[in-house]
Amino acid sequence: MKKAIAPQLLLLLITLVAWFSIAAQFSISIPILLAKGMTYGEAVWRMFGYLTILTNVLLAVCCTLLLLKPDSTPGRFFSRPGVLTAMTLYIIIVGLGYNLLLRNHAPFTGLHRLSDEGLHTVVPLLFVLYWLLFSAKSGLQAKDSLLWLIYPLAYFAMAMVRGGLSGFYPYPFLNVIQLGYPRVMANAAMLLMGFFLIAMALVAIARYRRQDLAID
Template sequence: MTSQRLFAVLRLLFAALGLVAVASQFGVTLANHYSIPNFFSYFTNLSNLITIVVFVIGAVRILRGVPDTRAWNVVRFCNTVNMVFVGLVFNILLTGGDVGAVIPWVNTIVHIVMPIVVLLDWIVLPPAARLRLVTAVVGLIFPVAYSVYSLIRGAAIGFYPYPFYNPAKVGGYGGVTLYLIALIVGLIVLALIVVLITWARRPAGARARDRVRA
């Protein structure tokens, strides 16, 4: 088995692991008659589901020998930013807090294992083409849109997926604003780091061509 095929198999295995984890937690939601829309309003669940799709498609592309495209590189980039963000936010802001009826092993998979695996996948298999810095801005679109959705939906129905979106938990909308500013700044830094990792992982010859074009 070639290394490329091995990576394809690993992507499929971790996609399966992520699916089992999310499905198991969804089973808890159904068994306890919790809100299904609320389940799919957690950034962690959405990001892990997106990762499953990205890993499956990525594995198929490898097995079929489909070359990278700029659009596919951006998709992988955004997914990497999202998942690393999941891991960082959980382990910095939410660890030790009340995570509700989350199954402990599922919690470990979706908040620790999968973010690490996605980052390693990006580092080991970086895009062949050089990403532009502007790509970092694209990586902010989904998290920012999600935050707007969470705030509007929370104000309408009183459910906030995370405490830092809830004005009652963080000292009003001023506290929410401060958290959002911190999260956006963190996202920008994270997105830039992911782009720079890509540049560093490119072959020396490719980096030399980039400098010539510049």
């Protein structure tokens, strides 16, 4: 009985922290963007220019469906070993990227600090724990790592197109105006390699544990 309850409780905790942190981030940032002359639609569009927001919203939807509608078509999709492992990869990158590269650029306090820690530290740690302990891991192969790279590649392409049209680049290491295309492309290549290496590590962990070692 305890084994059946444990994953649900962890999913509930991740879901609550994720949605709270996302809502808090929007409640803080949208008024600031509106004060700069943006429309509400432009402000929301700007928020979804951040990999952190995109990934946390996607993960929050995933956990909500696994918690409330696991037998629905979307719920079955998100429960696939490959999808859950991809989600784990993406949220690890969000956590590592912020804590290794961006933390010193964001000396936030109060609710903003709470939201930032939720999105970049608490949710990543909790979801990795969920994946390690409760996610099915059968059938994962090294070639899956290449498929999982579509998401960061698509994000990079979107960031470059948006930046070229508006001059807005969500992260300093992607800022073509300040760094130039050669440096940004080199940064992107290094980050993509990081994605791939972490993906391969997750596949190796999954092979070690196997589905029969996951806690149902």
